[in-house]
Structure formats: structure tokens, C-alpha cells
Amino acid sequence: MDAALLEQMLLGALLALSVYLPLGCGQLSLATPGFYAVGGYVAALLSTGVAAFVGSGATSPLWALLAEMVLGGMLAGLIALAIGGPVLRLRGIYLAIATIALVEILRVLNLNLPFTGGAMGIFGIPQPFAHAEGYVLFTLALLALACWLCQRLEALRLGRAMAAIRDDELAAASVGIDTPRTKLIAFVASAVLAGVTGALAAHFLNSWNARAGSFDASITTLAFVVFGGSRFWLGPVIGGLALTALPELLRPVGDLRLILFGAVILLGPLFFPQGLVTAERLRALGALLGRGRHRSRQAPQAP
Amino acid sequence: MNRSPDATAPVPLLQVEAVSCRFGGLLALDRVSLELEEGEIFGLIGPNGAGKTTLFNVISGLTTPSGGRCLWRGVPTTGLGASGLNRLGIARTFQNLRLFESLTVRENVLVGLHHAARAPLLGALLGNGAFRRHQGRLEARAMELLTLLELAALAEQRAGDLPYGDRRRLEIARALATAPQLLLLDEPAAGMNPAEKDDLRQLIGRIRDHFALTVLIIEHHVPLMMRLCDRLAVLNFGQRIALGSPAEVRTDPRVIEAYLGGQGQARGEGR
Numbered sequence: 244m245d246a247a248l249l250e251q252m253l254l255g256a257l258l259a260l261s262v263y264l265p266l267g268c269g270q271l272s273l274a275t276p277g278f279y280a281v282g283g284y285v286a287a288l289l290s291t292g293v294a295a296f297v298g299s300g301a302t303s304p305l306w307a308l309l310a311e312m313v314l315g316g317m318l319a320g321l322i323a324l325a326i327g328g329p330v331l332r333l334r335g336i337y338l339a340i341a342t343i344a345l346v347e348i349l350r351v352l353n354l355n356l357p358f359t360g361g362a363m364g365i366f367g368i369p370q371p372f373a374h375a376e377g378y379v380l381f382t383l384a385l386l387a388l389a390c391w392l393c394q395r396l397e398a399l400r401l402g403r404a405m406a407a408i409r410d411d412e413l414a415a416a417s418v419g420i421d422t423p424r425t426k427l428i429a430f431v432a433s434a435v436l437a438g439v440t441g442a443l444a445a446h447f448l449n450s451w452n453a454r455a456g457s458f459d460a461s462i463t464t465l466a467f468v469v470f471g472g473s474r475f476w477l478g479p480v481i482g483g484l485a486l487t488a489l490p491e492l493l494r495p496v497g498d499l500r501l502i503l504f505g506a507v508i509l510l511g512p513l514f515f516p517q518g519l520v521t522a523e524r525l526r527a528l529g530a531l532l533g534r535g536r537h538r539s540r541q542a543p544q545a546p
Numbered sequence: 547m548n549r550s551p552d553a554t555a556p557v558p559l560l561q562v563e564a565v566s567c568r569f570g571g572l573l574a575l576d577r578v579s580l581e582l583e584e585g586e587i588f589g590l591i592g593p594n595g596a597g598k599t600t601l602f603n604v605i606s607g608l609t610t611p612s613g614g615r616c617l618w619r620g621v622p623t624t625g626l627g628a629s630g631l632n633r634l635g636i637a638r639t640f641q642n643l644r645l646f647e648s649l650t651v652r653e654n655v656l657v658g659l660h661h662a663a664r665a666p667l668l669g670a671l672l673g674n675g676a677f678r679r680h681q682g683r684l685e686a687r688a689m690e691l692l693t694l695l696e697l698a699a700l701a702e703q704r705a706g707d708l709p710y711g712d713r714r715r716l717e718i719a720r721a722l723a724t725a726p727q728l729l730l731l732d733e734p735a736a737g738m739n740p741a742e743k744d745d746l747r748q749l750i751g752r753i754r755d756h757f758a759l760t761v762l763i764i765e766h767h768v769p770l771m772m773r774l775c776d777r778l779a780v781l782n783f784g785q786r787i788a789l790g791s792p793a794e795v796r797t798d799p800r801v802i803e804a805y806l807g808g809q810g811q812a813r814g815e816g817r
């Protein structure tokens with residue numbers, strides 16, 4: 244498997260986690276590609292601007308990449324914070340539609356703002372890594388960090404509050420959980436992760452335009468989570484990796500690949516309604532490996 | 547204006563002041579007033595559709611009344627919302643059971659310990675010693691509550707898989723985990739057999755003493771309520787038609803007419 248595809252898969256997994264976070268507290272937000280686009284524009288504008296200013300074109304130092312990721316994540320997070328209050332009052336399909344509208348608004352803005360390069364977008368984004376392998380290692384580290392945070396969340400009151408809201412929002416409020424605030428935190432965290440991912444992706448792809456954040460991408464990233472499962476972080480990661488790889492792996496079959504891809508997205512939920520990764524399968528896997536946290540956690544409780 | 551603490555007339559724990567609740571053309575509550583004294587077990591009875599659950603929803607912040615207000619220790623609670631009222635000290639159970647079904651029994655109680663679970667973020671993320679000790683105390687607290695409600699053996703079961711009676715008790719455990727001063731129980735004995743009902747009655751007395759609680763309870767089973775409650779109020783078509791000790795309520799002609807007359811006595815004899 245070549246490194247460029249691997250990198251795309253890892254980016255897909257990161258975006259899937261971004262969709263998973265609000266879904267973890269029952270919020271069907273499709274805003275991830277919008278925030279991804281924003282993060283990418285921050286990185287593209289900053290790095291090309293600085294490069295033009297310093298006068299060294301093609302490469303960019305690692306610290307600059309990190310700074311752009313922080314700024315891209317922050318801008319995305321701030322937008323989410325600003326709009327999250329009213330938007331998250333919507334539920335279910337209404338929230339989904341509102342977030343699709345948000346992605347569209349951002350896309351049109353990105354097409355028409357005076358500094359975002361119009362339909363062509365921004366070109367010649369400087370490279371922090373000489374080879375795709377460099378990106379892969381860096382993105383792998385970022386994905387590991389994101390997975391670790393999601394795993395920790397389960398042990399934290401925030402993670403439990405999110406799960407409670409997913410199960411029954413009213414009951415969650417009645418045990419003292421500030422449900423609007425918890426939902427907002429998940430939404431902002433999702434936006435930050437998407438923004439950070441976008442900043443990294445802009446460098447990797449070398450150019451950035453408004454197509455990065457489109458309705459199509461909303462559906463694709465949602466498919467990652469539906470396919471992989473939305474209960475544990477591992478589900479979206481697997482979904483993101485697999486469904487990003489699939490169209491490329493199917494390339495030999497030509498135009499048929501889009502049909503096959505569609506079939507997988509259609510049949511996946513049919514055969515695995517909860518997604519690939521479910522509590523039962525995780526437990527079975529844990530038992531198979533003969534260790535794992537489920538067992539060690541349950542041992543003291545055993546009668 | 548400041549209400550100075552007055553030794554001769556203690557402020558009631560909760561005052562319901564002329565609360566009305568209208569759903570379209572239906573007046574579910576019609577200027578209902580109540581006062582709960584600290585430490586009492588107060589019963590709310592009345593025929594189906596009388597407005598009992600609606601009153602619970604108003605007190606616990608799930609429904610905004612169309613008129614009137616509630617006061618907690620003399621302070622209006624208007625606009626606090628369900629989570630705000632829980633933090634004040636009001637916890638409740640639901641007539642139609644609202645557990646976190648995909649979570650385990652233990653996790654349901656841990657969610658109830660949400661506010662006790664506050665911990666510094668960095669320590670929590672890294673899972674340092676202080677955080678783990680804090681976590682250990684929470685787990686111990688959860689197990690204590692589960693033991694009290696005879697659910698300890700089921701701690702790792704999914705709440706959605708529990709039989710009915712266990713679910714009712716788990717809702718009580720979850721409510722108690724929020725460290726309330728006032729516990730609202732909406733038909734906690736529904737679906738239980740006579741032996742379970744008797745156990746539940748004793749349990750409610752026990753937890754009242756153990757946690758120094760005030761309890762407001764809705765229950766259709768009149769003999770149980772007569773034995774359990776210090777005072778009772780009767781609702782009928784949204785109006786409070788009686789209020790007093792069980793003996794007073796039992797002999798109130800309006801109550802006999804509206805409620806006890808038919809089904810109440812039949813149920814009483816059935817025990």
C-alpha cells in the first residue's frame with residue numbers, strides 16, 4: 244500500500260472521530276467537513292503568506308505546521324462555539340439539516356471571500372515533510388493522540404454525561420447534567436479535531452479549495468461512523484480507514500468501483516446495523532486475546 | 547427584600563404556590579398549592595389523569611407552569627431548569643422509567659454522581675494517583691447505594707436488561723446518587739407484587755431516615771400510602787381537593803366521592 248493512500252486513510256479516520264464525538268452524545272452533526280475546510284484554509288493562507296513574505300517557497304518548518312494546526316483548530320472551535328448554542332437546540336434530523344446548511348454557508352463563503360482564491364483555491368502550499376512517509380508518521384501520532392483522548396473520555400464524568408445524554412437527555416438533565424453545555428463541548432471538540440485535520444490535510448494535498456467541505460463529504464464522513472459503529476472510538480477509526488481505502492482498492496474495476504462502493508455503504512448497515520464494532524464484538528475480541536481491560540475491570544466485581 | 551431566618555416559623559422546604567398548567571384546552575393543574583416540611587413523607591394521590599405527574603414535572607423543572615411558582619427554602623425556582631433544580635437538591639424518578647439503558651447498573655449510578663465526580667481535568671486525563679483515589683471513592687459510593695437498594699449483584703448488567711422491579715429501584719439509586727434533600731417518587735411500586743410493595747414501603751422509610759430526606763410520593767396503592775405517609779394531598783381534575791393526615795384524608799367526603807369511594811376501597815380490601 245502506498246504512503247499517500249495510507250495518509251488519506253488516516254485523515255479519514257480523524258474525520259470519522261470528529262463525527263463520532265457529537266454522535267456520542269446523540270447529536271447528529273454533519274458539520275465536520277465545514278470545519279475541516281476552515282482549518283485547511285487557515286493553514287493554506289498562513290503558510291503561503293509566510294512563504295511569500297520570507298521568500299522561501301516550497302518547504303515549511305514543522306513548528307509552522309503545528310502552529311497552523313493549533314490556529315486552524317481554534318478558528319473552527321470558535322465558530323462552533325459561536326453557533327453551537329442555537330444550533331444544538333435542534334434535535335435529530337433538524338440538527339443534521341442545520342449543520343448541512345452550515346457546511347454550505349462556509350463553502351459559499353470560501354468560494355467568494357476576497358482572499359481564499361475563488362474556485363481555484365490556494366496552490367503551492369509549502370511542504371513540512373519531504374515524503375508522504377513523513378506525513379504518515381505525523382498523522383499516525385495525531386490519530387493515536389485522538390484515540391487516546393476518546394478512550395480516556397469513557398473514564399471521565401464528561402464521557403459518562405455524554406453517554407447519558409445519548410440514552411435519555413431528559414433523564415440526564417434530571418440528574419443534574421448541564422445538557423446544553425455538554426453537547427456544546429462535544430460539538431466544539433468535534434470542530435477542533437476537524438480543523439486540525441484540515442490544516443494537516445491542506446499541506447499534504449498541496450492545494451486547497453472549497454470542495455474540501457461539501458455536502459458529499461458530510462455524507463461520506465457520516466458513512467465512516469455508520470459503517471464502523473458509533474459506540475466506541477475504534478468503530479469510526481476502522482470505518483474511516485476502510486471506506487477511504489475502498490475506492491482506491493477498487494480502482495482496477497474501473498467505473499464499477501463507485502457502484503461497489505455504494506453497495507458496501509448500503510449493505511454494511513444492513514448486515515451490521517450497529518456498525519462493525521459493537522460492545523459484544525469488543526468483549527469477544529477481548530476474550531479471544533485472553534486479556535484486555537474489560538476483564539480486568541470486571542474482576543473485582545465478580546461474586 | 548430579605549427574608550430573615552425566623553426561629554418561630556421555619557421556612558418550608560418546598561412551597562408550591564397556586565401552580566396552574568394548561569395543555570391546549572386542558573387544565574392539567576388548577577392553582578394547586580402545597581407546602582412540604584423538611585423530613586416528612588408526603589403522599590400525592592388521585593385518579594388517573596388528575597395531574598400528579600404534571601405537578602412533579604413542574605417541581606422538577608421539566609415543565610414550565612402557565613401560572614404560579616415554586617419556592618425552595620423560600621426562594622423562587624423559576625427558570626432554573628431540570629439540572630439546576632437537581633443541583634439545588636431535588637431528585638426524581640419517572641413513572642415511565644427513564645434509565646440510561648445502554649449503560650450498566652453501576653454506570654447509571656455513576657452518572658447520578660456527576661457532580662460529586664468533578665475532578666481537575668489534567669489529573670483526570672492522565673489518570674494520576676489523586677484522580678484514581680477520587681474515582682475509587684466514587685465507585686465505592688456507587689456500590690454503597692446499589693447495596694442499599696439490593697442491586698449490588700447486578701452491577702455489571704445492562705440497565706436495559708433488568709426486570710421491572712429492579713429498574714424501579716435502580717432509578718431510586720440513581721436519584722439518591724445526586725445527594726438530594728427532596729426525593730420525588732412517581733409510582734415507585736407500579737408493577738410490583740404485594741410482597742415487593744411491602745419491601746419498598748420499608749425501604750422508603752429507611753432511606754428517608756438514612757439520608758435525612760424529604761419524600762414526595764405518588765402512588766395509586768392507597769393502603770400503602772396510608773401506612774407510609776405523614777401527610778397526603780389529593781388531586782382531582784387538576785385541583786387539590788384535600789390535604790391532611792391519612793386519617794383526615796380517608797374520612798374527607800370529597801375524597802371519598804372523587805376517589806376512595808369506588809376503586810380505593812376495593813383496592814384496600816384486596817390487600
Ligand SMILES: Nc1ncnc2c1ncn2[C@@H]1O[C@H](COP(=O)(O)OP(=O)(O)OP(=O)(O)O)[C@@H](O)[C@H]1O
Nearest residue numbers: 569572574592593594595596597598599600601641
Ligand atoms: N405534555 C403534555 N401535553 C398535553 N397533555 C398532557 C401533557 N402531560 C400531561 N397531559 C395531560 O394532563 C393530564 C394530567 O396528566 P398527568 O400525567 O399529570 O396525570 P397523573 O395524575 O399523573 O395520571 P396517572 O395516574 O395516570 O399517572 C392528563 O389528561 C394528560 O393527558
Ligand SMILES: [Mg+2]
Nearest residue numbers: 598599600641
Ligand atoms: Mg402520572
